[in-house]
């Protein structure tokens with residue numbers, strides 16, 4: 575887990591974040607994803623500066639192991655001077671050694687956030703789910719942590735004032751907010767009440783607006799007027815000529831030339847690509863996350 579540096583904002587990793595959500599649904603299945611309908615409760619990972627450091631860290635790690643349902647995994651948490659915020663040794667287990675940066679000795683309330691990320695590394699390691707390259711794999715880890723109910727801790731560790739800022743994890747605050755919002759929309763959850771950091775709350779609000787936008791893209795009927803107009807023009811073009819590909823639109827028409835026209839677009843929940851015939855109003859169901867989609871193709 576990275577540490578320090580200026581806080582990056584916006585959505586620079588959005589494509590990888592979305593690919594991570596799709597990969598999670600593919601690897602875990604709808605049923606397993608839905609067994610994570612409850613998030614880690616604030617009281618279960620609370621840690622104050624008067625708690626015993628080592629006993630407290632072990633307790634929080636146990637709670638995360640329980641949350642992710644890693645039955646026989648045991649986390650041994652230690653502290654040392656290091657450049658990174660935290661690290662875990664990925665072995666066959668059942669014991670895993672987690673190292674936390676010495677600074678957590680005096681920032682105990684963020685230990686839950688750091689452990690949420692490190693224990694997720696163990697979870698994904700046991701699933702044998704990874705993305706190639708450190709950057710993408712860390713984005714997968716943060717996205718999975720958040721989608722499965724422990725990532726609100728990472729976003730809440732983002733704090734800024736006039737003198738300093740701090741953030742944990744590889745996603746930007748807005749990207750954490752986005753994944754958290756996508757989770758909230760699936761499970762009907764309101765994580766905003768758990769935030770202690772006002773900056774985390776703001777990032778969640780922005781992320782929610784972004785997640786809502788995914789649900790308002792054509793050919794979904796919830797698309798706005800401008801989007802629908804653009805879609806109708808692109809469809810006309812695809813019917814008359816070979817379909818042009820617009821990298822800025824989320825949908826594509828196929829095939830070029832002969833045969834009935836079809837449109838492919840990302841599922842607003844899991845981002846798996848869905849293909850349906852172009853034939854007006856219809857209802858489609860995502861085969862991966864089972865979201866029912868009202869479309870006007």
Ligand SMILES: [Zn+2]
Nearest residue numbers: 575691712715
């Ligand atoms: Zn990591």
Ligand SMILES: [Zn+2]
Nearest residue numbers: 841844860863
């Ligand atoms: Zn889906």
